[in-house]
Amino acid sequence: MVFGNGLRALALVTAAALALAMGLIFFYAPLEADQGFVQKIFYLHVPLAIVALCGWVAGGIFGIQLLRTGDRKWDYRSYVAIHMSLIYGVAVLLTGSIWAKASWGHWWVWGEPTLVSFLIVFLLYCTYQPMRFSIADPEKQGRYAAVFAITAGAFVPLNFMAVRLATPLVHPRVFTRVAGDLPGSMRLTWLVSLVAIALLFVTLCKLELTSKSAKDNLRRLRRRLEARDEAAAERAFVGAN
């Protein structure tokens, strides 16, 4: 399994996209009339949340592929997508709390369905790694983790829809058909930011996959070399006697 192909080009494109997004956020997008400068967090927080949720769903899809084909590369992909989404999830919760404090005066609002539902999904996925690594047999580990990823991955869009149907308390619904939509410059900035954050996700996933695959290949190589050494020592012992 080789996961590192095209990593350098992808990293360069990601860096360029992130630089462009930061430039647009701070020097192009106008200040929002209601929240002012604090609204700049929106261009970071919302793409992070969307990409994290998509990553969890992707983890489920890769889990399906593992169960269909039995190919271990899907297990790697499922694990890494979920792992990276957890890291993004931490960033979502922290940036969201900072934004909440700045605009509502509270770090967290327990009555708000959007916040609490994201926390529930995040906590659900926090159980993935302990569950996965409590199983020693790699075959079984992959299959059980895939079942978890599929079940939890199906829960993510359901949860998202339930939140959209619920009445918001304080969290804004920006992309709706009834409320006012984003003006062109803000929309463009947000879209570039979303692409940059998504590219960063893919780049980090590729990096993690490369590291994981390199580690596993090294382990295999070590086992083979040790077996060869043992065989050579045995031959030398038999030859000496």
Add this chain to the structure above:
Amino acid sequence: MLHLLAQTPALPLDEAGKYVAAAYGVFVTILVVYVAIIGARFARVERELNELADMAEEHDELGQREPEHVA
């Protein structure tokens, strides 16, 4: 470049500025910590690879000496 920077609007770093800086700071910190962890992991892989290369060389040397010993 300086001319271009002079043309850009000044950022209103008042009360809101510290929250925006904190949010983006959190993002950058998480990114840097993650890259550092991955870097440490690659350093470990490199160390193990060197160990395996030494092991393979030793094995080859042993393989060359072995026929003489048997003979």
